[in-house]
Amino acid sequence: MPLTAFSVSRQQELDVDQLLQLFADQHQRPKLKRSEPIPEIWKQVIHADVECPACFAKGAELVRATSSKVTGEAIKQAYFRFPGGHHVFCDFAALSPGEAPEGLVQFSSTARDGLSRAVRDLVCKGIHLGLLDQARIRSMREWFHNKKASAGFQVTLDPKVFQWVAAVQAAAWPVRYQPQWLTISNELLGVPGFQMKTAMEVMLCRRHESLLTFLSERTVMLRPMVSRIEKLLNANSSRVVFDPTILKVEYGATFELSRFISNHYHPIQKALGRSYVDVKACKPLMAFTALLLFLSDWDLNKAASLFAQIASYRGDADQNLGNVMGLNPFHDYDSWAALKVLQEIPVQEYEAYDLDHRPKEWMIEAEAALAMGQSF
Template sequence: MAITVYSQKFKREIDIEQLLSLLGHNSLVDINTKIKNLSKHEKDEIYQDVLCPICLSRGGKIVLESITKQAHFRFDTHNYFCDYNNSKQDKSQKGKLVDFGTNRSGETKIIRELVAKGIEQKIISQQMISEMRKYFYETKVNYQYKMDVSIDALKWFYLLKSFKRRTLKIPDIKFNPLHAQLPEFNWNIAAEIFFINENKNLIEIANNCSLELENTQKLYDKTKKIIENTQGSRVFDVKELEIPYKNTIKLSQFIAFNLAIYTIDNGYPVYLDNSDIVLAFAALLLYISQWNIDLAILKLIEIVKSPEPIDINSGNIIGLNPFYNFEVWANISKIREVAKNSKNGFDLKAQIEAIKEQLRNEHRTNI
């Protein structure tokens, strides 16, 4: 559902109201009547003129306003990775479209007013949101790959993560064949210690994540589901967006804490910094501030201190939370890195058995 399009004729991004006005349809009637009054020739011209504001696909048709949706454009097709592409064949990561104009909850009312203020003060605009979308679209295109992470790689990754505690307890002592002469020597334990010492780098990669990912069953299950559903499909490596993501999380928390955006649960405040609309607003402020948190906060303060909006409906624009499911995709990126560095495969039992045989051979040759 594209609220705005790029008009080749007028050389700018516009919504349906603006397009109809530029085409001379300025009568004081509702939007649906204006759309219905378009001639077939005008509709054909619009179809040839307008482009998707993200992927620049052609062929936009105007869709009438309904009870649940405002008048918008629908395109025959969108390019892969476009946030408007809802095709079942496009299994890539999508941002979460967010309606800044809704006022169904406490946080949306607050953000809606801030967006309206920001637009009237010319700090933010629909054009800026469109440019941010293009930025994320181009990042996806530039850093794409075919999903090649297997479920075996997923299990291997979590197995290596579990070895982290053991690395702190085992001695970093190289195996000596004479060790086998000790009365309680255990070949299985020796092989496991050998494996851990030989794979410390892999274990560190699995556990070294600059993002604070929750090591939960929920994250594991989500990761597994996405890997299964996207096998062989084009996706993109989210590690290229790690800094924007981390800064968006920080700014979202700052906004929620300092603007009292919270709900009450069992008598205690729960801050809504993970709300899609708060994240979308934080991402927009950061994008127009070159992802600099300090600059984004200054823009936030300027918006908050500005006068009440003359027209609250100026905040009726569609924003984007570009980091929807980001933690899951960051997890997949890390699994992929570990898998590429696992030269001996993902079968721990086979590797332990091979090590045991190697150690026994060393023992035999040194008896």
């Protein structure tokens, strides 16, 4: 359930306390005490006006914060509930109350890491200059939500197939460093220092050449993503999920602009603190860059110009302007895209093989094949 929601009438994203304070100010009365019920007329207005920040569902209800009667410490944060339900692809649909989707980015004033603070400063400057605002940020989220709603696929991948394919690709990977002319035969095993492991790797590479080509042509390298794909697979088996490949062009543009900013904008450079960093993992930067591109019709040069206007501003900007929720629409893009590719692998690539086999068994296979006079 979201901690913030969007008020259409006010064109603002607000948390529960902020919204109740606005109602109190509007009706010229003191702020509601925690034990004081929310007036019925306020509830009716909220129900009609406030939207989920991710899927724009209406019918919001407020769930107020609770505190320990003994210590007075907060037990549960206030949040918005949508009894009518969220869209099936909504980031909040399967989450516990108050839990935030991994793809949403809060540009909050309490941001602790340097990257979040640097991006928040850019957001505040952009809003101060009139180049960004909450309504436009909401429009971007709506655009991406509609994209998500238009494309989906069912998760049907067998976990055993996934693990086996990942193991084959990982085991065969070192062969790219071997000479292409090399043919493994039993005679080579007598060479001092020649390892059976090399024979096994070449055997796999030759035997599964079409499978490995299928993956490489689609730029899928599974090893860095195995744990994440496994988690997505276990959590979404048989479910219809968003097909991220519909955003391939936008993803590429966002990555390029994020990389440009990380290389040329000193506050971001300083925050990252390394000569090389995977900007795809920098959620605040990807969220901010996606917004710039959305506002620039996905034109990289226009977005770079918009960034320059914001980054070159030398005046002060109210840091409270950054209390908005950003969206990194490409969170887990590579993992989801790889999962989709895995489901498209022709069944003949794996149906004849024992999916429980791993390097130990493949070494035995290679040794037996060579002993029988085979070569590969």
